[in-house]
Amino acid sequence: MPRSAQQSAAGATAPKTVAQKLQEERYPPFVRVTMRRWVKWYLDGTEAFWPxxxxxxRFLIAMWFLRSGLVKLNNxxxxxxxxANEYPVGWMDPVSAATTGLAIELIGPALLIAGFMTRPAAMTMAALTIVSQAVYIPTTSNxxxxxxxxxYAFHGPGVISIDRAVAGGIKQSALPLARPAIVASEFARERLAPVIMAIxxxxxxxxxxxxxxxIQPSVAVQTWLPTTIFAGFPGWLAVIFAGLFLxxxxxxxxxxTLFPLILAYMIIGAHPAVTLFPFLFLGIYEAKGAGFLSLDRAILAWLDKNILFDRAYADIPERWPHIVIVGAxxxxxxxxxxxxxxxxxxxxIDKRNYHLFQPLLYQIATATLNPADIATPIRSMFKGDGNVRVIKGEVNAINPAARTVTFDQDCTLFYDRLVLATGATHSYFGRDEWRPYAPGLKTIEDAVAVRGEILNAFELAEAAGDPARVERLLTFVIVGAGPTGVELAGAIAELAKVSVAREFRMIDPxxxxxxxxxxxxRILPSFPESLSQRATRTLENLGVEIRTNSRVTEIAEAQVRIGDDTVIETETVLWAAGVAASPAARWLGANDDRSGRVLVNDLMRVLDKDGKPIDDIFAIGDTAGSNAWNGD
Ligand SMILES: Cc1cc2nc3c(=O)[nH]c(=O)nc-3n(C[C@H](O)[C@H](O)[C@H](O)COP(=O)(O)OP(=O)(O)OC[C@H]3O[C@@H](n4cnc5c(N)ncnc54)[C@H](O)[C@@H]3O)c2cc1C
Incomplete structure (x- = not known):
């Protein structure tokens, strides 16, 4: 079977229009859209305040422990x-018991607040409350x-914590058992914490x-039930909430609902002891949900499957429209x-199998990050989305009449809707002969090559001997002062003046x-003037020479000409000036602007040669030219 036929079979071959296909959907669009909005509101809303x-x-619980610890310390x-007398712990002598309790009450809170080793800290503090409940005065707060x-011992802290900040780095590190430990903690958060919540x-x-x-449990069991939280509640209300929790x-x-109710009963004095803890628990319950074996989860799963469309690829009905997105x-x-x-x-479809975080390319170029730090496999990003298929392939043609995309020369995909997001590449403003002398920064390969050039310049200078050559090698010219040029200039200055400053003997980096x-x-022309001024000051403090109103007129081996008369001798020129959009406009035979961007209307629909929107094709990102948003 030819490759094109294989792809066609996998793609959407039905000749029906998108509108016809949507009409065949079991639930009308109104239900779907409304449902999705509610579910989104529900899920986003609950997570929004969690950090x-x-x-x-964590802070309030820590303070509770700390206060008790400080009281012990003072007396x-x-x-x-x-x-020794009030809460003797059978298996410990009084001094050891008091010392252990004090240590937990002083160290535990610090760890809990910082979110550092939160799980062991929380487990130890929980053990102390259980011991206290068992052998001292039982309280609902305990x-x-x-x-x-x-x-917390299972879930761990939220994102504002040291544990979470270092987890990514530890997982990637070569420390023994680091990866399994982080994987285990993720498992505990995702799988075990919901079980704890259910219990x-x-x-x-x-x-x-x-x-x-x-129910009438024995007095011993009642010691372990936080019944007094609900002091004041009429029986019928307690039964309703019991049903909801169960x-x-x-x-x-x-x-x-419970938050104001408990508060109200506390205010009118129905509670034996006023405590914050029920509210803290409700904060977790609201954000993290009812957990394992709950109706909430079952309803969401049903909605996902039937209305929100979380399905395995093989189960997707033919009537669902096929959207092809080019560029990840x-x-x-x-x-x-x-x-x-x-x-x-x-x-x-993307020609690479990873998404590249371009804004950090300059850190690869200056040896601060490694390529893997800014490249994420595309496939893994969507592994949980049954209706997303990822193809590694380079698109080389589009046939709007037949609604097909061709990639890797001979593979064809049919689409119902096409989104072009193929970005931009460097442009040397028609002077492509400069390319070998002034590499740009758009891909990982570019960044690694630039890194080689920069580091090699220092190495060659150390060995060169000839002062004129040393000066040439230690002169770095960056053409273009947009974000890339500015970041690159600052990073090279830091590299030279800080990172490698003491590593050479014959030269002073x-x-x-x-x-x-x-x-x-001015530099950073697309940003407000105040930012340009700040960036100028910062770069000048780093020793960067900024030449504005200076147009590069020639780049050749070992020199750059600016305007008519200024020649800078240098062996490292880096290009951060022009960009040109991908060839998407050419594939479509559509209109483009000066930089080759496909012209689109304010709904990002591509405009044809007559300026009319093409219904099925959209362009977004750097490859689209739109006047719809003026940046305000
Ligand atoms: C060094 C650098 C620093 C930057 N710093 C900043 C910054 O600080 N702030 C900021 O806002 N912006 C910054 N930008 C710009 C920002 O990265 C871009 O605006 C953004 O990446 C554009 O997104 P995009 O999806 O349009 O294109 P891209 O992110 O470029 O993605 C295009 C994708 O299409 C794929 N592709 C291209 N052609 C084909 C094809 N024929 N077939 C299949 N796949 C194809 C590519 O592989 C790529 O994955 C920076 C850019 C660079 C290069």
């Missing part, structure tokens, strides 16, 4: 007396704080039923992310000249 509420919860004899800490739910439901006197239904609504840069990825929740089949050439009157 901050997590910090607040050590009293602490030992209590450990119980709820203990439950929250046990949950906690049932425990709270039992307390509510106990409060409603529908089934795990409506976690968000339950949290928002920022534009292409954003398009897939937005579209993948619709009843569509998406094919994402700090004496390197870094010259940033800009044809316009």
């Amino acid at each position: 901050f509420s997590d910090v607040a919860i 050590w004899d009293g602490a030992v007396f209590l450990a 119980l709820i704080a203990g439950a929250i800490l046990i949950w 906690t739910r049932v425990w709270i439901a039992v307390s509510l039923l106990n409060h409603a006197q529908l 089934t795990g239904f409506g976690a968000v609504i339950v949290s928002y 840069g920022f534009g292409g990825l954003a398009a897939v992310t937005k579209l993948k929740r619709l009843p569509v089949r998406i094919t994402l 700090a004496s390197a000249r870094i010259i940033l050439v800009q044809s316009g009157p």
Whole structure:
């Protein structure tokens, strides 16, 4: 079978229009759109405050422990007396018990607040609350704080924590057991913490039923139930909430309803002791949901499968429109992310099998990062999205009449909608003969080559001997002062003046000249003037020479000419000036602008030669030329 036929079979071959296909969908668009909006609101809303509420919860629990620790520290004899007489721990002598308790109460809070070794800290603090509940005065605060800490011991802290900040680096590191440890902690967060939440739910439901006197556990069991949280609640209300907790239904609504209710009963004095902990628990319940074996999860899973369209690729009905997205840069990825929740089949084609985070290319070029740090495999990004298929292939033609995309010369895909997000490449403004002397920075290969050039210049200078050659080698010219040029100039200056400053013996790397050439009157012309001025000051403090209103007129081996008369002797010229859009306009035979960008209307629909929008084809990102948004 020819490759084109194989691809055709895999693509959407039905001749029906997108509108016809959508009409065949079981649920009308209104239901789908409304449902999706609700679910999105529900999921986003619950997670939105979590980074901050997590910090607040950890802080408040830590303060509770710390206060108790400080009281013990101020009255050590009293602490030992209590450990001996009030809450003796059978297997420890009083001084050891008091010392252990004090250590946990002082060190645990610091770790919990910083989010550093949070899991062991939380587990140890939870153990202390359990011991305290078992052998000292049982309190609801102990119980709820203990439950929250046990949950933290499995879930770990939120993103504002040292643990989360270093996890990525540790996972990639060569430290023994580092990767398994991080994988285990991710497993605990994703799989085990929901189970802990389910157990906690049932425990709270039992307390509510106990409060409603529908069950009568023994006094010993009641010591372990946080029943007093619900002091004041009429029996019928307790039964309703017990049902909601048992089934795990409506976690968000339950949290928002219980919060004012408990507060109100506390204010009117129905509670034996006022405590913050129920509210902290509700903060977690609202953000993280009802967990394992809950109605909430079952409903979301059903919605996902039936209305939100989370299906395996093989199960996708033929009637779902086929959207082909070319390019997995920022534009292409954003398009897939937005579209993948619709009843569509998406094919994402890129000539590379990784997404490149271009803004950090300059850090590869200056040896601060490694290529793998800024390249993410595209396939792995969408491994959980059944309706997204990733193809590594280079698109070389489009046939709008037949609605086909051709890639790798002879493979063809049919599309219902086509999104072009193929980015841009360097442009030497028609002076392609400069390319060998002035490499640009657009790909990993470019960045590695530029890194080689920069580092090699220092190496050659160390060995050169001839002062004129040394000066040439230690002169770096960057053409173009947009973000790339500015970042590159700053990074080379830092490299020369800080990173390698003491590594050479015959040359002084700090004496390197870094010259940033800009044809316009200021650097960073697309940014506000105040930012240009700040960037100018920062670069000048780093020793970068900035030449504005200077147009490069010639680049040859070992020299750059600026204007008519200025010649700079240099062996390293880096190009950060012009960009040209991908050939998308040529593939389509559509209109383009001066930089080759496909002209689009304000819905990003490509315009044909007559300026009319082509219904099925969109262009986005660097390859699209749009006047719809003026930057305000
Ligand atoms: C060094 C550097 C620094 C930058 N710094 C910043 C910054 O600080 N801030 C900022 O806002 N912007 C910055 N930018 C610009 C920003 O990176 C781009 O605006 C952005 O990447 C454009 O996204 P895109 O999706 O349009 O194209 P790209 O991200 O370029 O993605 C295009 C994708 O299409 C693929 N592709 C191209 N042709 C084909 C084909 N024929 N077939 C299949 N696949 C193809 C490519 O492999 C690529 O994956 C920087 C750019 C560079 C180069």
